[in-house]
Amino acid sequence: MLKKITTTATALLLATLTACGSADSGASGGAGGKTDKITMGFAQVGAESGWRTANTTSVQRSAATAGVELKFSDAQQKQENQIKAIRSYIQQKVDVIAFSPVVETGWDAVLLEAKRAKIPVILTDRAVDSKDDSLYETFLGSDFVLEGEKAGKWLTENSQGPVNVVELQGTTGAAPAIDRKKGFEKAVAARQDIKIVATQSGDFTRAGGKQVMEALLRSTPDIDVVYAHNDDMGLGAIEAIKAAGKTPGKDIKIITVDAVKAGMEALAAGEINYIVECNPLLGDQLMDLAKKVLAGEEVPKRVVTEETTFTPEQAKAALPTRQY
Ligand code: GYE
Numbered sequence: 001m002l003k004k005i006t007t008t009a010t011a012l013l014l015a016t017l018t019a020c021g022s023a024d025s026g027a028s029g030g031a032g033g034k035t036d037k038i039t040m041g042f043a044q045v046g047a048e049s050g051w052r053t054a055n056t057t058s059v060q061r062s063a064a065t066a067g068v069e070l071k072f073s074d075a076q077q078k079q080e081n082q083i084k085a086i087r088s089y090i091q092q093k094v095d096v097i098a099f100s101p102v103v104e105t106g107w108d109a110v111l112l113e114a115k116r117a118k119i120p121v122i123l124t125d126r127a128v129d130s131k132d133d134s135l136y137e138t139f140l141g142s143d144f145v146l147e148g149e150k151a152g153k154w155l156t157e158n159s160q161g162p163v164n165v166v167e168l169q170g171t172t173g174a175a176p177a178i179d180r181k182k183g184f185e186k187a188v189a190a191r192q193d194i195k196i197v198a199t200q201s202g203d204f205t206r207a208g209g210k211q212v213m214e215a216l217l218r219s220t221p222d223i224d225v226v227y228a229h230n231d232d233m234g235l236g237a238i239e240a241i242k243a244a245g246k247t248p249g250k251d252i253k254i255i256t257v258d259a260v261k262a263g264m265e266a267l268a269a270g271e272i273n274y275i276v277e278c279n280p281l282l283g284d285q286l287m288d289l290a291k292k293v294l295a296g297e298e299v300p301k302r303v304v305t306e307e308t309t310f311t312p313e314q315a316k317a318a319l320p321t322r323q324y
Helices: 002-029 050-066 079-091 108-116 146-159 175-188 206-218 230-242 261-268 283-294 312-321
Strands: 040-046 071-074 098-101 119-126 138-141 163-169 195-203 225-228 254-259 274-277 301-304
Touching: 002 274, 040 050, 050 071, 050 261, 050 283, 071 079, 071 146, 071 195, 071 274, 079 098, 079 108, 079 225, 098 283, 108 119, 119 283, 146 175, 146 225, 146 274, 163 175, 163 206, 163 254, 175 195, 195 206, 206 230, 225 230, 225 312, 230 254, 261 274
Parallel strands: 040 071, 040 098, 098 119, 119 138, 138 301, 163 195, 163 225, 225 254, 254 274
Antiparallel strands: none
C-alpha cells in the first residue's frame, strides 16, 4: 500500500516537472511579443543632485528586477542632449522611451517623431508643457505645486513678520522650479509681512546654491529665510552662510525640498529647519507602467507620487531607515 502511494506520488511529481519544463521552454522559445523582453530607452536629466542619483539607481535596479533591458543616457542638464538621446532611441527602435524633461517646453517635434515611429513615451519625474497630450502615454511624478505650498504653509505657521525670504530656484524653465515657486507664493500670499526679496536660479546643484547665496548675502540685507527648491542648493547655501559668519537654521532659517540623506542629516542637526519630501524612487512604478502600456492596457494619464514633510525631530526618527 505504502509503495503504491509512493509510486503514484512520484508519477505526479514527474508529470508536474514535465509540465513545468514544457511551459518554460515555451516561454523562452518566445512568441516574440513586445512583453517578452522590453527594451526601454531612458533619457535622464543629469547627475545634478542627490535626488537625481537616487532616481537613477532606482530606475536601473527596477529595470534589472523587471527584466527590462535599459538603455540609459545622461543629458548633463542640457535639452539638446536629451533630444539627441531620444532620437537615437527612435533609430534603435526601442520598445518604449521614458524621460524626465530637463525643461518644460520645446518637446513637440521630437515627441512627434517618436509617435510616428509608434514608440510610446512615458514622462517620469518632470512634465512637459505641450497642448498635445497624445504625445505621451502617461506622466509619473510628484505634484510640485503642492510641494511649494507645503513649504510656504510651514513658513506661515512658524514665523512672525516681517520675514525676508530669498528663494533659490531650480533649473530655469524646469517643471519643479516653476511649480515650487508657484506653490510657495500661493501659500504665503495672504501674509503681507512675508516678502520674497530675491529669487535666483542655482540650477539644482550644491555649487550653484552656494554661489548664489554668497552673492545674495552681499547684496541683500536682512535675510531671514532661505527657500531652496532642493536640498543640494540648501546645503550649498549653508556653506555660504557659515562662511559669512552666520548660523544656518538660527540666524537664517532654511526650508528645502527633496529629503535626501544629506538634507535630512542637516535637518536633524538643526541647520535646515524644514524639508518637503519629493520621492525619487520611481523605478518600480515606471517599469510597471511600461509593461502595461506595451501590453495595450489602459493606464492613467497622470500618476502622482505620495509624499510627506519632515521637521528636525521627524528627520532624526526617519534617518536610520532612510534608503537614499
Ligand atoms: O527635486 C532636484 C532634482 O525633478 C524632482 O530635480 C526633480 C528635481 C529634484 O535635481 O533635486
